[in-house]
Amino acid sequence: MKMEGKTVLITGSTDGVGRYVAMKLATAGAHVLIHGRDTQRAQTLADEIKRVSGREPMFYQADLSSLADVREFAQLVLDDQERLDVFVSNAGIGSQNEGPARQTSKDGHELRFAVNYLAGFLLTHLLLPRLKASAPARIVQVASLGQHPIDFDDVMITRNYSGGRAYAQSKLSQIMFTIDLAAELQGSGVTVNALHPATYMNTTMVRASGTTPMSTVEQGGDAILHLVHGDDVADRSGLFFDGMREARAHAQAYDAEARSKLRALSLKLAGLSG
Numbered sequence: 001m002k003m004e005g006k007t008v009l010i011t012g013s014t015d016g017v018g019r020y021v022a023m024k025l026a027t028a029g030a031h032v033l034i035h036g037r038d039t040q041r042a043q044t045l046a047d048e049i050k051r052v053s054g055r056e057p058m059f060y061q062a063d064l065s066s067l068a069d070v071r072e073f074a075q076l077v078l079d080d081q082e083r084l085d086v087f088v089s090n091a092g093i094g095s096q097n098e099g100p101a102r103q104t105s106k107d108g109h110e111l112r113f114a115v116n117y118l119a120g121f122l123l124t125h126l127l128l129p130r131l132k133a134s135a136p137a138r139i140v141q142v143a144s145l146g147q148h149p150i151d152f153d154d155v156m157i158t159r160n161y162s163g164g165r166a167y168a169q170s171k172l173s174q175i176m177f178t179i180d181l182a183a184e185l186q187g188s189g190v191t192v193n194a195l196h197p198a199t200y201m202n203t204t205m206v207r208a209s210g211t212t213p214m215s216t217v218e219q220g221g222d223a224i225l226h227l228v229h230g231d232d233v234a235d236r237s238g239l240f241f242d243g244m245r246e247a248r249a250h251a252q253a254y255d256a257e258a259r260s261k262l263r264a265l266s267l268k269l270a271g272l273s274g
Contacts (some may be wrong), residue, residue: 001138001229004029007083008228009127011064011120012091014041017142017201020221021088025228026053033058033077035091064091064119066106067270074126083134086228087127089120089174090142095163102161109269110156112163116170121177122270128190135189136234139181140227145196145242147172147250152261175240175249176259177266182238193233194249195241197223219243 003025013022014036026032026049034049034057036042042059049057058080062073077084093115105114124139131137148168151157157166178194185192197220223243227233240249252258267273 001085001136001231001234003229005031006085007031007033007081007134008086008088009033009035009077009084010088010090011035011123013088014038014045017197017217017220017224018088018090019045020217021090021224021228022057023048023052024221024225026055026057028229029053030086031055031057033060033081035060035062035073037061037063063106064115065111067119067122068106070119070122071126074123077127078130081130084127084130084137085134086138086140087124087131088140088142088224088228089124090140090224091119092116092142092170093167095167100163102157102166107269110166112166112170113156113173116167117173117177118266118269120174121266122272124177124181125270125272131190132185132188137190138228139190139192140224141174141178141192141194142197142224143174143178143194143240143249144168144171145199145247147175147253149250149252150258150262152258152265155265172250172253173262173266175253176262178240179238179253180259180263185237191233191235191237193227193237193239193241195223195227196243196247197221198243 008025008030010018010022012018013034022032022034046057060073062069103111105111146168148165175194178192181192198215201215201217201220
């Protein structure tokens with residue numbers, strides 16, 4: 001995919017790997033839509049993008065722990081943008097952000113499930129009409145190799161909570177959604193793939209967890225960019241990648257019954273009809 005003139009939305013793009021991807025795509029001529037919560041970081045990024053590309057990016061401020069914010073965010077994008085060629089669902093929180101204790105979203109859901117998975121699930125569904133109308137289009141889900149199976153008797157992990165388990169469950173949920181959505185979108189011209197960009201990149205999220213970084217933001221960002229515009233994945237969908245290589249996710253991702261349960265729960269929590 002040639003990026004010149006394409007419209008690309010990247011959530012969580014004011015910092016870390018999202019910021020790198022936004023800068024690279026802007027340099028390649030894309031009209032970049034950036035998202036975050038911090039207006040000062042967004043302005044700094046916007047100034048850099050304008051300097052390298054000559055175009056002012058659109059900034060959308062939204063708190064993904066609120067489904068109402070997600071809906072408002074989606075509506076603003078639909079109102080502002082005549083087309084949407086790529087959506088990179090990158091925003092997320094790590095296992096230790098704001099402490100190790102169990103936290104809930106503004107809607108009362110376990111926070112990592114809400115921010116890392118449910119917000120992207122809702123946002124993707126709301127943006128699908130514009131993506132389909134802009135086909136060929138691509139959706140990229142930034143997930144992780146860290147994956148934990150969902151206990152459908154306790155999806156919100158009210159018992160034996162750990163941030164690591166919550167994070168890993170949210171990432172597996174993203175991959176399960178990717179596989180289901182790919183089947184739904186077959187023949188539409190819209191592809192969707194998920195990836196683990198790189199292991200312990202040097203990002204705010206990784207540093208907040210107390211982990212020593214092992215990979216660079218550039219390594220992870222280039223893996224994301226491969227799914228955004230790589231010719232070899234142009235007609236491939238429903239896949240999981242470890243960096244640049246196709247890989248296998250946790251076994252539960254390929255369990256149709258588990259995916260059906262997750263889909264039904266997600267539609268209900270997001271207030272979407274089946």
